[in-house]
Amino acid sequence: MKELTRKALDVVKELGASYGDIRIVETRTQTIRTRNGNVDALSSTRSKGFGVRVLYDGAWGFSSSSTLTEDEVVRVAKEAVEIARASATVKRDKDVVLSPVKPVVSKWASAVKTDPFSVKTEDKIALLLEADRLMAGCKEVKVRIGSMACQREDKIFASTEGSYIEQTKIETGAGIEATAADRGELQRRSYPTSFGGNWATAGYEIVEQMRLLDHAERVSREAVELLSAKQCPSGVMDVIIESSQLALQIHESCGHPIELDRVLGQEASYAGTSFLTPEKLGTFQYGSEEVTITADATLPRGLGSFGFDDEGVPAQRVTIVDKGIFKNYLTSRETAHELGQVSNGAMRADGWNRIPIIRMTNISLEPGDWTLDEMIKDTKEGILVATNKSWSIDDKRLNFQFGTEIAWEIKDGSLGAMLKNPTYTGITYEFWRSCDAVAGKDEWELWGLPNCGKGEPGQLAHVGHGASPARFRRVKVGVGKW
């Protein structure tokens, strides 16, 4: 591979590029899905290819191909320069400048206890089918799904500045869900969380720790109970958010608005921009004193962890919000330079055929010193919401609305009836400023989201979020007509 990377970098240098890099990426994925007692998808996917990114005349070009031959590497390298040349015809008033990074030659591999590819496929299927059987007890449950996937990514990054980095990352994920329908109502329940379950940069051990079978009957029972549960009331009240839903809240209302490319307008046409404009850096009160949020690409098991980002910048831990005050963005070499900073290593590409863009690493709410029980006892009137069902937020990331699978009433310090169709809405900074309790380390969990969409052409990133349950005061719940 070293010859191919050298060839690409030589070609772009000869053609006059001021910077160039190449990534060669090979991924192998296994996906298993069971549905209503059958294995409905069992697939193995392999993809390999390379992408060449260049700066020529101060503008970017990128080309990529799945054909890993020397001829094709030369063609693609030339095409990347050709494309950059076209970019330079509609150029900014100043050239792209990359903040400096020390060239490195290094290897990194994620920690794995049990290689998920070494576990017998029959055993994985048997586990999902057993969970399916346990969910099949109730006749109102119309669709039962179990899913499991693992992925291995081998990646080489080489740049004209002298970096040569080899990384191997193994990820595993699993989850179950039951959808019940009866007399004009439809409800779903899932475990450990919705939309494919939980994921981590880890091996099969995380599937074992989920204990899917211990939860299967409950998931199915709750889906059925929700059919006849009370409708979530409308009003303004306290909301306690369980950690997997809080993970998505962090994702949408903190993770995305701190991406410096959004802030600088580079995503304006698609996902949007950000309310966290540069003059707010260091002074803006994003949340209450209880709220400290970090971005940590070094977190063991974090789905957003790595050794180096796709510009060869080492993984780092950065404080984003410190006791409520907005402190840092997620940056790239190009965007960091705009603020007179150096990159904090958040550039990642979705495979060989995409350019790196700024992506979340593991964005987490740091634990506080409450417990969920104490929070409930301390709440006079409110709801406890769990497990995401729907999400939506405006293009500056201010007005959000979430729906969850389930909620429970809280009245005078104790948990009451189950509620269906819970929704809550707010304005990001007002919401985080209303946070007055965060649970401690013992209830802090790390969640992996394998499907964060951004960019054109579309890219999906694998990112992580840690959170423990937290309480928010006076939130608008029960939105719309039900």
Next chain:
Amino acid sequence: MVGKKLLGRENALDMIDKLIRWSPGDLTEVVLRSDFTALTRFAKNYIHQNVAESDYRVTVRVIFGKKIGSATTNSLDDDSLKEAVEDAAAIAKLQPPNEEFEGLPEPEPLPDVNCFVPETDSFSAKDRAAAVKEVVEVAKERGFEASGAFSTRSAELAVGNSRGVRAYNASTYAALSTVMAGGDGTGYAEASGRDVREIRPGEVARVARDKCAMAQNPVSVPPGEYEVVLEPLAVADLLDYLGRAGFSALAVREGRSFLAGKLGQKLFDEKFTMWDDGLDPRGFPIPFDLEGVPKRKVMLVENGVAKGLVYDYATAKREGKKSTGHGGFRGWGPVPANLFMGEGTATLEEMIRSTKRGILVTRFHYTNMAHPLKVLITGMTRDGTFLIEDGRITKAVKNFRFTESALRVFSTLDMIGREAVRVERTVVPAVRVPAFNFTGVTEF
């Protein structure tokens, strides 16, 4: 694009023959795709991202009895392809039979639809840059900043199976979208089609620019129920949810659709007619689905009455019906892919003129399904939201959040636009609705 290597019909079908020959399965299915995408992205009046990609994808399903294994590779050399067949066969054997498997479709005559436009195929990075320049120049005339993307794509899809299906199609795609920003407003416009020559960058840019100019000085209007005029981009968003949530035969069978037990009933406004047609060149025609079954036009709603559903091979066979050519989304069942909504007689001006106090919506942003049976959707407005008072647009307003049922919207249409336009795969007119539930407002 330089060096692009479309396989061509003969090579693609030869490759499928070869994989089927190698397969030890009782049945075998191969789906082969090639994808050559190029995209130029711009922000704040300059090109900041510019990319190209060349990829292939071969998925082979090997079936023993009712046991199915699937493997995908993006390498086309014999060793990689053989490995994929072996992988698929090996994992097929590891599982219990899938009792819901209904076999693979037989060959049928395929419609002849031209989806490939050489001018789109040969559109270069230079051509895209020239188009972007045109957009940027329009923005600069008003001191605005344009962001957006211009993309072209050439693709091949070939499907074959051991029962004799052999389907091949080459297609092209082109799209331009732009958000213009200036002062405290934004405006949006887009165009897409199989023929890049149908995209007129200057026209797209002027629509976005005029919207942005109109969107200045937005005032905050309290949320609540308003009359609305929804432009086609907004209508397409809601219609897609309605189609996906309701009109899949599998969803109906499983009780996940609002249409379960209600087919043949009048559920919508009598002016509302909707159908799926994968062959109509006004949309994005494609002759067959991922199972190699020809696309058939399906009337979904006629004059407000729910008429039909889309089927894939398995769902159709179970019900003694014929697939409508909506297969291949494994696990999710069939879904409508080329929706059309019938036109009315009104112009946009007439809809505005007949509105006492209402909101004109250019487009929605980040919509999501809050409840599938009610087709309750939440989302934001974006890039051009206006207050209508006494039949005239009087001001720009800050963006709303809505939480509203698409079932309610399409059962209370009081005016429908007389011109349906293409919004990606969906072809829709503008509509006027007497009451629409805005549940929140944002700061811009």
